Amino acid sequence: MSDKPAAIRGTNDFMGEEAARFDHVVDTFARVRRLYGFRSVHIPVFEHTGIFARTLGETTDVVSKEMYTFEDRSGDSLTLRPEFTAGIARAYISNGWQQHGRMKLAAHGPCFRYERPQKGRFRQFHQLDAEILAAPDPQADVELIAFGQHLIEELGVAGNVTLELNTLGDPASRAAWQAALLEHFQAHRDELGEDSLRRLDTNPLRILDSKNDGDRKIVATAPVIDDYLTAEAEDFFAEVTSGLTSAGVGFRRQARLVRGFDYYRHTAFEFVTDALGAQGTVLGGGRYDGLIEAMGGPHVPAVGWAAGIERLSMLLDAPPSESVDxxxxxxxxxxxxxxxxxxxxxxxxxxxxxxxxxxxxxxxxxxxxxxxxxxxxxxxxxxxxxxxxxxxxxxxxxxxxxxxxxxxxxxxxxxxxxxxxxxxxxxxxxxxxxxxxxxxxxxxxx
RNA sequence: GCGACCGUAGCUCAGCUGGUUAGAGCGCUGGUUUGUGGUACCAGAGGUCGCGGGUUCAAACCCCGUCGGUCGCCCCA
The missing domain is CATH 3.40.50.800 (Anticodon-binding domain)
Structure with missing residues (x-):
């Protein structure tokens, strides 16, 4: 008994009902994705470390301490993917996919993050992923989000999930807002909690969704993005919101919503639930217009989201079990x-x-x-x-x-x-x- | 990386203030007259009480460490 082989921490063996739920999520994704014209794409589970390290943001936790990185026999530094977007962006550049014009791609599979496991959080977890590439228009955001909403409805979990929406503006808006925020938080430096003081140096936007009560008071009076949006950014967001409304997708404006990775611009959104303890986000994404260019490719504006298969599975009612005839x-x-x-x-x-x-x-x-x-x-x-x-x-x-x-x-x-x-x-x-x-x-x- | 709680048969758990051969339910195997289920009954297999160390005449129970789990912080799907 003591010498039983053990699974690696934070990994799961799914069987029976759990496996059925997992499969149901993947099957539903495959079905709904076709309704929106997303084509399947398969990319490697690992990449050169730089692919993730440079694009996600050097200061994010994922890059600084959560990546599964190792050297292969030739001494190259490789990393198990912590998410899909960077790998898809890399594939786009490697294969010259700009020849295809606008692309709508869907992928799913395991991702890896060295984290302390808890409810809805694992070291090997599985994501669904949807991306629209070479799409500068706000209609792409609308279609992408509508797809996410549709998936959640088809899974029958819409009652437990709400869509929160925000804009981070274009680079000019974001820079101006970030500077104003920094100034605001610096002024209240001695009132901030320990975690937020650290964020002041690493990622000041993060202070906005602090759960610390003291921080929240300071956050409440912090400058909001709306006051710093350029005319273009404001128009863009207006088109996204009105598009969602006419597509029948309900949302809640969440001005404090920021996303983890540096590459996000304009639209940011999360489908959240309170049924999963500390892990509220079940599907999240946004626009990343500069990413592919920053990786050395052409200028390719894009939007995408990722969803946690395990998290969605946990919200599901048990699907009927498979039986023989x-x-x-x-x-x-x-x-x-x-x-x-x-x-x-x-x-x-x-x-x-x-x-x-x-x-x-x-x-x-x-x-x-x-x-x-x-x-x-x-x-x-x-x-x-x-x-x-x-x-x-x-x-x-x-x-x-x-x-x-x-x-x-x-x-x-x-x-x-x-x-x-x-x-x-x-x-x-x-x-x-x-x-x-x-x-x-x-x-x-x- | 930090904190809290937990770790007894394949599974879910019981085990009183430390005291003699560690229990139950479910599951598994066989049986209750010839080849019939979804309800009963009988029997059997299966545990060095996560692991290591310590305290004690004596530890599943107390202490320390370690590994693992759960939940929260952080972060994120």
């Missing part, structure tokens, strides 16, 4: 061998999910068949084998009938009719198999 129960080896043909025919010919239960006594096999969620049990023993027959038991009603093996195809028909009934909203379990068979065969059942 049919349980095959052979009573001996000869029956099992004969049954392979029937099982193969059901799977390949009828798209029927079949699981074989061939261990334990009959009672155990039935118990396992029952807990598998199968609707029908196919029972095959020496008696049936001798006459090319098959027992079919409806596990919902308990009714059982003996049919010729040649009629196995009916099972597929029966199951698809049940599925159809469920899809058209009919209640109940539907007819049991024996009754259905009698009806469809016009009473010539034996």
């Amino acid at each position: 049919v349980a095959f129960i052979p009573l001996d080896d000869a029956s099992r061998a004969r049954g392979q043909m029937l099982v193969a025919a059901l799977r390949r010919g009828g798209s029927v999910a079949v699981e074989t239960f061939a261990t334990g006594n009959m009672k155990k096999r039935m118990q396992r068949a029952d807990s598998s969620g199968a609707r029908l049990a196919l029972i095959l023993g020496a008696d049936e084998l001798a006459e090319d027959m098959l027992q079919v038991k409806d596990l919902a009603s308990g009714e059982q009938v003996r049919i010729p093996q040649a009629e196995t195809g009916f099972i597929g028909g029966y199951l698809s009719e049940l599925r159809l009934m469920r899809l058209t909203g009919m209640d109940g379990d539907g007819p049991d198999f024996p009754a259905w068979r009698t009806r469809t065969l016009g009473g010539q059942a034996q």
